[in-house]
Amino acid sequence: MIRFDQATKRYPDGTVAVDTLELEAPSGKITVLVGPSGCGKTTSLRMINRMIEPTSGTIWLDDTDTASMPAHELRRQIGYVIQHAGLFPHRTIVDNIATVPFLLGTDKKKARARAMELLERVGLDPAFAKRYPAQLSGGQQQRVGVARALAADPPVMLMDEPFSAVDPVVRDQLQDEFLRLQGELGKTIVFVTHDIDEAIKLGDQVAVLRVGGHLAQLAAPAELLSRPVDAFVAGFVGRDRGYRALGFSSAGTIPTRDEPTVAMGESLPTGGDEWLLAVDGSGAPQGWLHLTDEPHGAVVEDPMLYRGGTLATQGGTLRSALDACLSSPSGRGVVIDESGRLVGSTTAREVLALIEAQVEGAVT
Amino acid sequence: MIGDVFNWLTDPSHWTSTAFDTGIWDQLLAHIGFTLIALAISLVIALPLGLWIGHTGKATWIISVANAARALPTVGVLVLLVVIIAPHFYGRTNNGYLIPTEIVLVLLAVPPILSNTYAGVQNVEPSVRDAAFGMGMTGPQVLFRVELPNSLPLIFSGFRSATLQVIATATIAAYVTLGGLGRFIYDGLAQQDYPQMISGGLLVAALALIADLLLALVQRYTVSRGITGRTRRQDRGSRGPDSRTAVLTEELVSEAT
Amino acid sequence: MTALIPLASASSSPWHFFAYFMDNTSKVLGLLWAHTWLSVVPVVIALILALPLGWLARRYQWAYPPMMSLTGLLYTIPSIALFVLVPPILGLDPLSPLQVPIALTLYSLALLVRVVADGLAAVPQETAQAATALGYKPLGLFFRVELPIAVPVIAAGLRVAVVANVSIVTVAGTIGFKNLGQLFDEGFKLSTDTPYYPPIVLGIILCVLLALALDGLVLLGSRMLTPWRRAVRA
Known part of the structure; x- marks a missing residue:
């Protein structure tokens, strides 16, 4: 469980990126932060692993104040996936995946064996292990990015627009596989996107943020579509939301006729x-x-x-x-x-x- | 003329020292000696400084100053330092020439190493640095495990450029009466012994080419294949730096920073 | 050295370089003029040669690697070595007045071929294709579209080349060629017992000023040729 308690980020020039955010990301679920650019969604995400330090307020990881330990130790317990994957160009794929186990001092052989497992788990051929990031496509790199974040089996994963730099067909594929993987692993995930369709597809709950770092609405996707709290959320959720909401309603047993x-x-x-x-x-x-x-x-x-x-x-x-x-x-x-x-x-x-x-x- | 040069170079008496003359072997050793001292000192100064400036983004003015120093005429600075320093050592040792020469060589070698190290660290993809911190690396771990290995191609091209400039300028050191392969050029000129002068030029050129080749080899086995582009599937457009063009790359990097 | 030192400049203090200049005005200006020519003309010739060569390297992929290896090789050779090696290779006299300009042209060419090729490579493909679609023929495309877009990169290379040349020319001074390097030679030879600074300091100052002036000129020219870059900045 991750809980934002009055978390605020104010920059020296006075701009407020995140304003007294109250939000809880429940264990084993996907919480999606979505909103227009400048709404503070990425800032909020990066405050969790202290890539950005909150100006005031606390962020809790279960019962631990994230500020109570050195930032690098905190980060090793949290998986982190970013937009352009950020793979290390000088390391092979298998060593990229094993980054955090290496940092934690895990035996190299063991860490690599685990990395090989993960490589298959994210749907990549083991033959990729000895290659370098430059030899992979964008979608493949992103899979490696996910595997790298999972390597030390962290209970929590932060994902910052991980699929937005790949083409729509690959993105759809990656999203489906991500959901399948989450079905197996049940991580506590905070996921940032600017794409409301992605938010609705992936989120167990969706937090819509508005510019200036205010939380506009936190709800399950179906509820967000059927009952947006205000005009901003309604506008952001967009057109066709009645039709899209049907995607969350089971048809039950559809009456059918025999078809020759x-x-x-x-x-x-x-x-x-x-x-x-x-x-x-x-x-x-x-x-x-x-x-x-x-x-x-x-x-x-x-x-x-x-x-x-x-x-x-x-x-x-x-x-x-x-x-x-x-x-x-x-x-x-x-x-x-x-x-x-x-x-x-x-x-x-x-x-x-x-x-x-x-x-x-x-x-x- | 070419035959005369060949005869001069193949004359065994020119290779070994006598009571009156220093031979090619000894001048070569002296030349390599000046070069190694200067490069070692420059590396100790410029590499940590460049890494630190690149990693922290502090004191970038040092890079600008170092690059501006390139407008100084090497020969002028060499002569100036010699006339300042040499009298203090007059008659005792040749330190009076060695010290100013080494100072000039270090002044020459520091800017390319410094600015290329800095540029190398700066050029690491922001997303890569972000991921490194996000994985839980400490500042020094990010520097030594991510930024340094990714900067190596540029650091090498800076170091190779520095090496060539030091070898070239150590040749001119013979002009201020120090030894080294430049001796043959200036002595040949003074004695109107042109085969000796041209042979000196050939020897210096050969030394520079061999030194650069050796460094290219070291670079090949030090830099990760993931960065050099020597991989099976190459991205179009991103040509791996050719081993022979590193020095030119350095010239352009210095202009860009 | 035949220069007689007039009494007024007999002071050897480093700060008396101006007095030295006043006493030897015509000689120093002559050296400065020669130095300027040696720094500029080889770069101009090299640029004229580099344009077609760079275009070839860009146009024909196979020509790029060998051309870059050759220019890299050339750049590896120390300047003093290249000065003394040019005459025997080209069959000139050992101390020919042409050897220094030729060596400097080769250096500048080595740098500029690469710069032109890379500058042309930086022209967006869409731009070149759009121009072709609009009806530009290859030559018009090169001079009216690709070359102007490559100007900033080429100018950066030119700046490196002229500043490097100003320093390399002084090396030719040590083997007796007429340029500001001779001021260093003179200062060195007159410093047998006590240091004689004025010509050395004056030479350094004039070299730096010349380098800055030529650098500034190239920068100015590049700005004038690329008004669209200022428009973006404003």
């Missing part, structure tokens, strides 16, 4: 609807066929498929269910089970009925 299918490589049946769903041997949907385009009795092949539609998973969120319907060329949303096999189809009308039922349930 044809397997890949078989010939098209005659008659039936204008659109027909193609599946593979295991029953996983592959795409839609537009029957009026195809000659009678044609064999189903890959180029004939319309692949536009997203898939909704039974037991998934309302957002993915609605999106499956809206993106399907046939207007029918394809629902699959956990193993990817077709369950049936649903329609936007039916999903909206589910949404309305939930809204009414919430109001009454």
Whole structure:
């Protein structure tokens, strides 16, 4: 647990970066600090490991005042991941990861063995161990940065915009893997970002800060989307927040209808609807066929498929269910089970009925 | 002429000393001696100072002063110090020439080492320094485990430049009646013995090239492959510093700082 | 040395360099003039040669490494050695009036080829491509777009080259060439019993002033050629 107790950072020129911040980051959870530039989110984060010393107030790490020990000892207990990874260019990847164990005096062999484990854990090939940072892509460097922060198994991790310098596709990937990793490790994490979507995706709780270092709202992502406390938070959370909030509501059991299918490589049946769903041997949907385009009795092949539609998973969120319907060329949303096999189809009308039922349930 | 030079250089009597003449071997040893003394003193002064200024960001004016000193004409300073200091030692030893020469050599060698060490530390990526502190390194650990190894390429180019300038200026020391390989150039000139003069030039050039080559080798095995770019996948555009161009790099760094 | 020392400047105090100057005005100005030419002309010639060479090194990737090795090698050779080695290599007399300017040109060229290549390399690719798309031919692209953008880097190299030259020229003075270095030679030879400072101090002062003046001129020229840089600063 990390607790800010009246923490303030005022610079000699009078600017206040963080103003009497009261905030608790619970153990084993991800707390995201988000806000526009100049809101003091990074300053707040860096006050935790005393890269910046608070002007007044206290920051507690469990029951310890962080100011009560030498800064370098405190920092060795706290994982630290920054935007450009900050890997040491003169050290190999494995030695980069083992930095903190080396500092703590761990046996070199042992520290390297542990570093190798972590390398795989963050999804990198062990062959990278002997390479140097300059030989890695930005996304790979960032994975190493995460591994390095985890090397001494600190209970607490600080992450300062770790994914913002990589391209959107890689960022999405890194975020997913980060969540999977956190599921296994359960660290106490404080995460800074300027990207509200990232905050909502990753945070167990999200703290929105406004310029001048004031905490505007601290809430779970769903609550932030549905009940922003004021115009600033509402504006920052942005448009489409009603739609995005659906991402936090379980659809429960989506009512489905059986959907006629044809397997890949078989010939098209005659008659039936204008659109027909193609599946593979295991029953996983592959795409839609537009029957009026195809000659009678044609064999189903890959180029004939319309692949536009997203898939909704039974037991998934309302957002993915609605999106499956809206993106399907046939207007029918394809629902699959956990193993990817077709369950049936649903329609936007039916999903909206589910949404309305939930809204009414919430109001009454 | 080239044949005369060849004959002069291959004459064994020119290589060993006699009662009247100092041979090539002894002048070479003297030359290397002046050079090593000056480099050792300069390194002891400039390296810690450059690291300290770079690490703390304090007293950066020292760098500016050191760089401004490069506008001084070496020969003038050498002659000035000799005429000031030499009379105090007159007739006893050749310290009267050795001391001012060493002072000039140190004055020459300090600025490139100092400003390159400083620039090397300054050029360490801010995110790398931030991460080093954030991992829990103490100030000295950041300096010696991160900043110093990452500054090595620039420190080496400064040191190599200093070495070449010291070898070159130690040659001119012969002009103020000290020994060293420059002796052959100035004696050859005075006696209109041009093969001797040109041979002296060749020997000095050879010494400089060999010294630079040796330092390039040391650099190769001291600097991490992660920094030199001698790795399998090179980033486009970031050429690893070529071993032969370090000195020019130093010239430009000094201009930039 | 044939210079007779007039009575008025017989004082050997270091502070009497001005009296020395007044007594030997025409001789000193002659040396200063020669020194200035030797410092400037080789740099100008070197720049004219470095532009096409630097362009080649930039244009053809294969030409870069050998060119840089060669220039680095040249720069490794001590100036006094290069002075005495130029005549036999080029087949000149052992004490030819051309050996010093040629050696200085080679030094400046070694520095400037690299500077021009690196300065051109610093021109953003988008800028060069945009200019090509606008219809510049290779030569126009070089002189109207790439070269102006590279001016600050090239000017930095020129400053290093002229300041270094002012000092290296004095070395040529020790082997009898006419420049401010001869003031040191004279002071040294007249200091047999007691130190005779005035010409030495005067030489140092004039060398520093000359270095500063030439450095300032290059800086000024670079500012005038790059008005857009001032606009950013303001």
